[in-house]
Amino acid sequence: MKRLLLVFVALFFLLSGCAAREDQMAGHSAEMEGMTEGHGHGDVKVTKHFDESLTKLTDNNLYSLELVIPDEHLKMGVNTVEIIVHHSTGGDVAQADVTVTPWMPSMGHGVMEKPVVMERGGGLYSVENVVLSMTGHWQLQVKVAKDDKTDEAVFDFPEIKAMGHEHAMMHAPPPKDLDYATEKMTVNDIFKVSYKSTGGLIRINRIHSWELTIRDADGQPVNNAKVTVVGDMPEHGHGLPTQPEVFNMGVGGFYRIDGMKFQMPGWWVVTINVMADGVHDAVSFNLDVL
Amino acid sequence: MKKRIWRFIGAATAAGLLLSFMNMMNPDSARSMDQHTWTDREKLVLRSLWLGSLDPLPVDPSNKYSDNPRAAALGKKLFFEDKFSGNQKVSCATCHREDYFFTDNLPQSHGMDITPRRSMPLIGVAYNSWFFWDGRTDSLWSQALGPIENKLEHGISRTMSAYIIGKYYRREYEEVFGALPDFMEDTFPQHARPALDDPEALKAWILMTPEQRAEVNRVYVNMGKAIGAFVRTILPEPSPFDIYVEQIVSGKPLKSRMALTDNEARGLRLFIGKAKCTNCHNGPLFTNGDFHNLGVPPKDEKKPDKGRAAAITQVLSSEFNCFGKYSDARSEQCLQLRFIETSEEKYTGAFKTPTLRNVTERPPYMHAGQFATVREVLEFYRSKAQNPELGHDKLTDEELDQLEAFLHALSSPLKSLQTDEK
Known part of the structure; x- marks a missing residue:
């Protein structure tokens, strides 16, 4: 609901030119004159578009930023936020290059997933795919670059918590009646793929090889495919500890994957991507590694 | 309840009958059997x-001496040898105490000085693919060489190590590895190593001829291979x-x-x-x-300690890794290094x-x-x-x-x- 409202507000800004008239947005984005939480530049006033937004002055005073969290709180998992960039002298900043980086200061690390920033117009930027991979103290580093001028601010979130629902989504337990077949059609029925571990039973913590056979829907071997492999543990949200390599054997639709390794017991999903003659398709195999 | 009774009776011998009867009388004991x-x-x-x-x-293809008993016997002596240190008081066993399951009781180990991390337990360590908390080496022998030149740990150099081997372990060394060159004080500097944290030692190292450097490296590596052969034998009992x-x-x-x-x-x-x-x-x-x-x-x-993230380039660039010229492995045998996951983001702060x-x-x-x-x-x-x-x-x-x-x-x-x- 709030997201819709944001889009509406953005459209309004686009049409009306800017932020000076937000006082007409009765009730929803009442004018707020507030001190920012910037570093010692307390006398700069920011006109807030949203009651519940967080505001920060960038380090060199160039911009003031408003951060809106549609779901009220950031949580462990995937988040979306909205950022409104104002000039510190007033007026909104359009067509800026905004980058957002989640960071865990106590651990000195971020996340692999990159937030995706989309400009909505009128100084409003929506930021999707803000992934906070664990609970604890997080920061969002927001960098704004425009016309050779770059400045940044850090929003601090001392305690990010897990939400039950998100937890379940990111870390799904194996469904009942999992299909452990080692021969399957790809999603769009273009290729038939089968695999077998060359050393027999797949054992945990061993680097080993797989033999793949790829055929087309008529059962003819596909010898010219480009094949990539991705391993994933849906319950834990992480992948293989190695980077496997695929070798095309050149005959019989045979391919060899070297460097497979599973370092945790349980449900693994190994996805084989096949690209041949300009056609791309993929198949996922379930494994129960003990 | 009836089923359980029958199961007990069915399983019981004449003596067990009495036991199972007591189990039925005593719910705690019955549950304990279920444990x-x-x-x-x-x-x-x-x-x-x-x-x-x-x-x-597991065979260590990078160390052809790893199952050589003489190498292991020499390695054991080197492991406990205090001379391999700047103050003549630190050996591998200082932080890997035999009486403490080959680690020590300190939050951060003390060699020549306090190190940033704890000493690793060595039980069954030969089964590891990566060594140190961050896996910055890919073999036991190259692991053994790291602390020798670390200022906080043994605090000496590879040239000094070669001197000590030549002076005190010449016979045992030559029995395993063949002839040992003379490391004379007037031709080899005592403290030379390719170190970025010690300009004096680095200068001394680059002033040596390539042949001299190769000779010293060879002895240094063999020393590591002997220690690795010993450490491999540290295994748990049932x-x-x-x-x-x-x-x-x-x-x-x-x-x-x-x-x-x-x-x-x-x-x-x-x-x-x-x-x-x-x-x-x-x-x-x-x-x-x-x-x-x-x-x-x-x-x-x-x-914050970056852990594994900082070690990936270290192990890939190490002159003593499985691909290097001091390794006895063919490159296709270096599976861990070949398929190493190189994502620093994934491994930041990971141990x-x-x-x-x-x-x-x-x-x-x-x-x-x-x-x-x-x-x-x-x-x-x-x-x-x-x-x-x-x-x-x-x-x-x-x-x-x-x-x-x-x-x-x-x-x-x-x-x-x-x-x-x-």
């Missing part, structure tokens, strides 16, 4: 953790847990007293089940050998899962000794119950007690094949 009943799937997991499932020592698994798997659990108490068995059930400890602590050495960021508080907030063999007997814990007791470690994991990567579920105080009890059952004496030849 030792495992499903087929659980038995498979127990078997996978059993010491009997441990493979023979613990009460292993005896218990034999009792369970043999299918005759009632013939003698169970090797685990009821409480320990409850802990074991949590360990492989609800508490999900086997996510990382799996296999007969209770480690998957991979690197994980647990969110353990850093020792220095301002300078190697240590073995849990003898874990309760060698506090403190974590890579910088952040926790003084096993209980603190368990409490920490409980506090992280919401973290999906750790996901230990909600555990009660009683369940922590049981897990702790179980961990005690992983203790055993050490088996060092070389111990008698000291």
